[in-house]
Amino acid sequence: RDTEPSAAIIDSQSVRAAETVALDSRGWDAGKKVNGRKRHIAVDTLGLLLVVLVTTASVQDRDGARPLISRLRRLHHRITMIWADGGYAGKLVTWAQERWSLNLDIVKRTDDSDHYVGDAPGLGI
Structure with a gap:
């Protein structure tokens, strides 16, 4: 493999913040019912x-x-190439293509919540 990646996977994770964390750096994730911060991450196809x-x-x-x-x-x-889940669908796909010449592939979840439809290796980070 080349040391420089040619594909990535993006996702996010909401985490609770301690009471000592300043209010201006915390927010409410209504979907996850979490008051805290969100980590947006990009990994290569090995998860690095x-x-x-x-x-x-x-x-x-x-x-x-x-x-x-x-x-x-x-x-x-x-x-x-970037793979992402359905939370990234919409205008972001067009923006990534027009701004950065990136193919943002939205991988759809099947009825079985543990499986995805598409070619994304290891999605589910």
Whole structure:
């Protein structure tokens, strides 16, 4: 394998913040019912961390993905393909293609919540 990745997987995780964490750096993730922060991450196809962006938990996945993808593209020029779950669908796909010439492939979940439809290796980070 080339040492520089050509594909990535993006996802996010909301985590509870301690009471000592300043209120202006926390937010409410209504879907997960979490008051805290959100980690937006990009990994390569082996699961190795490429980029991390930390926001308030109230930031939607699509909104956090724009700065995440921008940083990813600036740091890893060879990346041309990104896989993501349905939370990233919509205008972000077009933006990634037009702005960065990236193919953002939305991998759909099947009825069996442990399986995805598509070619994404190891999605489910």
